[in-house]
Structure formats: structure tokens, C-alpha cells
Amino acid sequence: MAEQTVSYRIGDRLYLNITDRCTLACRFCPKTLGSHRVHDFDLTLAQRPSQAEILVAVDDPRQFSEVVFCGFGEPTLRLQVLLDTARHIKHNGGRVRINTDGLANLVHKRNVLPEMADCIDSLSVSMNAQDEAVYRRHCAPALPGSYAAMLDFLAAAPAYIGDVTATAIDGLDGVDIARCEALADHLGVAFRRRELDVVG
Numbered sequence: 221m222a223e224q225t226v227s228y229r230i231g232d233r234l235y236l237n238i239t240d241r242c243t244l245a246c247r248f249c250p251k252t253l254g255s256h257r258v259h260d261f262d263l264t265l266a267q268r269p270s271q272a273e274i275l276v277a278v279d280d281p282r283q284f285s286e287v288v289f290c291g292f293g294e295p296t297l298r299l300q301v302l303l304d305t306a307r308h309i310k311h312n313g314g315r316v317r318i319n320t321d322g323l324a325n326l327v328h329k330r331n332v333l334p335e336m337a338d339c340i341d342s343l344s345v346s347m348n349a350q351d352e353a354v355y356r357r358h359c360a361p362a363l364p365g366s367y368a369a370m371l372d373f374l375a376a377a378p379a380y381i382g383d384v385t386a387t388a389i390d391g392l393d394g395v396d397i398a399r400c401e402a403l404a405d406h407l408g409v410a411f412r413r414r415e416l417d418v419v420g
């Protein structure tokens with residue numbers, strides 16, 4: 221069996237691929253479209269990497285401007301592994317970002333943000349849409365209440381995490397970037413417009 225890609229480097233960042241599961245099935249996602257490739261990396265996971273494998277894949281986090289939890293899966297679904305890895309990275313002088321769907325509190329049925337406060341420097345949350353109808357069309361959430369839960373997560377996050385950014389992808393049918401940005405502003409978080417097919 222070929223070795224699986226647990227970490228991959230793009231520019232001066234290291235990305236960690238710790239799960240291939242999500243509760244969304246985004247229509248724009250390469251995974252949903254049948255591909256697990258990002259740049260030259262095949263992120264197919266035959267099995268989810270262990271904590272020990274992830275730490276080996278991080279090596280020395282000071283080599284990177286930040287270590288980002290980001291793969292074709294939602295990293296907060298492996299919350300304890302994520303937090304333990306993040307604490308290891310912080311302890312060894314690195315910076316940590318999570319790229320997330322913002323559904324951790326809904327999935328885990330509690331506010332997990334206090335657990336992130338000591339080990340996560342920044343959150344990039346996929347808002348993806350200015351309203352629930354557009355969100356459901358593009359993200360096909362499995363869990364009822366996902367859009368509202370994501371917005372609640374965004375609103376609560378700045379009390380715990382210093383750098384919180386909502387993102388949306390320009391070019392998707394019906395997505396109004398200006399309204400997404402206004403919503404992020406209303407929630408008290410930064411906003412970043414992403415382009416289709418650009419990872420990071």
C-alpha cells in the first residue's frame with residue numbers, strides 16, 4: 221500500500237490531513253466530485269492517521285509560518301486528536317489554524333471553543349452562503365440546523381480565538397459575496413473571499 225499523505229506543504233505552510241469525513245457534501249468539493257487531489261497531493265486516506273503518525277508528519281512546526289488542519293474532511297470530527305496535536309505544535313513553537321465548517325458545537329453537542337482557546341491561533345470558517353437556502357443548495361448538510369449552528373459558532377468564536385475569519389467562494393451560483401461579507405461583519409469576524417478550486 222502506498223504511503224498516505226498525512227501532511228502536505230504549500231508555500232511556507234504545512235497542512236494536516238487527519239480525516240476524510242464530513243457532515244457536509246459540498247457540491248463544489250473535489251471529494252464530492254470524485255477526486256481527492258490538491259495540487260500534486262493525493263489526500264486519499266485508507267485509514268485515519270493515528271496521533272503518533274500525525275506528530276511524525278508535523279516534525280518541527282517552527283519550520284512553517286503556520287500548521288493548518290485542512291483536508292478533504294472536517295478536522296473537528298476528530299476533536300481530541302486535533303486538540304492534542306495542536307497543543308504539541310504550540311508547545312514546540314508553532315502556530316495553528318483550523319479550516320473548519322464551523323459545525324463542531326453542533327456535532328459535539330457542547331461549546332468546544334473553550335477547549336480550543338489555549339492551542340488554536342486562528343479559525344477559518346466556511347460560511348459559504350449568505351442564507352440557509354443557498355447554503356443547503358451548495359453544502360447539502362446532513363445535520364438539521366447546520367447553517368444557524370455555523371453562524372452561532374462564528375459569533376461565539378472571537379471570545380476564545382484571536383483571529384477568526386469567515387470565508388465564501390466567489391463564482392458559485394447564488395452566492396452573494398457582498399452579503400456574506402456584511403454578515404461576517406455583523407457577526408464580528410473578518411471575511412475572506414475564496415476562489416473556486418484554490419486551496420488554502
Ligand code: SF4
Pocket residue numbers: 241242243244245246248249250251252291292293294321
Ligand atoms: S466540508 Fe470541506 S471537505 Fe467536506 S465536502 Fe465540504 S468542502 Fe469538501
